[in-house]
Amino acid sequence: MTPCRSSSPERTSAPRLPSPPQRSPRVRSMQWWSPPLPVVLMAVVLVAAGCSSSAGTGAPGSGGDVQSTTGVAYESTGTGPMVKPTIPQTPSVPSDFGQLQCSPGAPLKTADPAPTKRSCTRVFHLTASAFEQKIANFPVQDVMVWGYNNSTPGPTLISYAGERVQIVLTDNLPVPTTVHPHGLHQPNTADGVAGISQPDPVMPGQTHTYPSFVPGHTGTFAYHSHTDGPVQELRGLDGAWIVLPRAEHSSVHVNDDYMMTLQQFNPEAVMSGMPVANKLVNGTLDVPFPGGTGDFPLSTVNGRTGDASGGPITIHKGDVVRIRIYNASQNSHSMHLHGHDEVLVAKNGHAVPPVRETTQDVAPGDFFTIDFKADNPGNWIFHCHFPHHTANAKESGYNGAPVGMTRIFHYAGSAPVPVQYFTYQGQSSMPAP
Template sequence: MGSIRMGMTKLIAPNLTFLPHRLVHGVKLFQLVAEPVEQTLVSGVIVRAWGYNGSTPGPVMVVHPGERVQVVFVNRLPTATSIHWHGLIVPNEVDGVPEIGAGPVIRPGETYVYEFVVRQAGTFMYHAHTMDAKQEMMGLAGMIVSLPRVLSTHREYVILLQEWAVQTDSGMDMAGMQMGGHTLSMTQATGDASMSEHTTYGEPGTKGRRFDINPMSMDFNYFTLNGKAYPDTASLRVRRGERVRIRMGNISMDSHPMHLHGHEFQVVAADGSDLMFPWSKNTINVAPGETWDIEFDANNPGVWAFHCHKPHHTTNAHQPGMGGMFTTVTYV
């Protein structure tokens, strides 16, 4: 679990890391590498995905309003890609949508430097925007947090919601995909030779099985918070008396009504903008492409559920037992 401290506030990325940076002549310099990754969604289930810097989601980027940022982007994928800075106001030439000319396409083996000045404070995302229907669902996404210099919370969590079509059934993942009455191989269905492998068992000395993802499927069977499904999701630990913020983004196809037990929270920001009039809820629907910030007072000790309220989204492969997009808020 990655964490950094900003004054009295601890910023935490459960099951993820923060992207390191260095200052070069006053410019905040990051490096992002798009590459194939093998990631354990939950114990025993390893997927062949695409991600940034070795994981999906990629590491969390932390910036501040007014900073000039350079992101050195390296493409180690077998196909062209780009990065879109979702919700950030950036120059058109680095918006990351090459199909309309808003930024270049970065081909396999190429490096490109994105540069812009951060103009906003809030919760944002970054994700692929070349063949995005495929690449986002392969895992090419991450979170950006632009922080004001002074924070009023004690603890803040950053969480990206994702869903996966993991090919665990013999009909779909082993022989090919049924489309319009015809059987297609994984390579034909995705248009990419890197997807031609089928499900195999774990390599000697490892635990779990490796599965392919069908990024064009609408049949999702795994649902994750920061790339993990329950019970492998990290608990959100709090102390009594703290003011806690949870920053959520949704890069999946479905909406996710996130529900917190035992507390009433205030909805304080949407899509990176603070709300003039926060309102109180215990469930907030996070639609695709949205970010929401909620805050609550840690005033009711215990272990409390925090989860998507779509019942199928709290299972793993639609099997009995708790799983999926579920974690706990735990007082320590």
């Protein structure tokens, strides 16, 4: 087979980039938006599918070099001038660009790509611990979860194509743990599978520095505990990891880019039949399966049910909006957007020929990227289509509204979403026991 031309920025001269805009410029046409689809897209995908892998091109480092060309760099599939990628946001969850450690020089905290002519490593510090997080308004609120840096899902890690990355994990849990980069091309010594690739997990109170490596491709990926998965992953030790291109063709550029991690939780108090007053706070987590039904009572996007999301996601008419989905839960979820075509543009770090979908079934561990054109003002829900997953312990929200695994897109200028939606079923305070 014919080796692919590497998309690594270390092999190509850096494109000239415009200054970053306050908001991403609106793009009049997307490849999937201006039929017929450019032939070039399919050609690139087909050529890439026949590529063979090749040796890495990244800078030497402690972790071995795993940069490969087996992945289709997303930025290589478009047309038009090169622009800076839109920085993704994760509603309710912080983003973490880590620390850039370049030699020589002090570590930098920066959202910009590492200089290609310096030897730099982007280092992410993750601390696993147990803490309370408000994951719903009802029938529980604050639940004891496990997560990274006091958040479940953990902070969304953001790095750039060709950068060397590294995780430093501190275990503040009462049990041993590890962290696994999911979907990246890490060396085996950085794989973080307890008892196999990492025979001895990180012990409580200890810090472990994993070998650095260069991820093999851009796209949406994740990190999660790979120790005692039925307990640790389902209590919340998951997070997204996005590897951005340093630049992308304007034809694949989006205005708004949102990361959404799907999780399901089983607070013990929800299922135990305790009086409502006792269910409202301080639920502990009982995993893996509740009540023998296989149904998890609370389904969330970014660690919150729709009613506890704090408000809608505001978008603007004319925008192209990207949603990156990571399913960190035990079950598949059929993610459906009202009022718009959702266009599948990438799966698991690889661009795919755009496909218009109504509902996208996302399996556990999958990453799907969908785009939509904001051309239909109003308040639109994006939700799992399993009815139990759009309720909190089978209870609906304000006036029967879907909650659970739901987020609302609100067009600027449209009527506001009723504030009662973001409360306990329309009541301004918790009901008396």
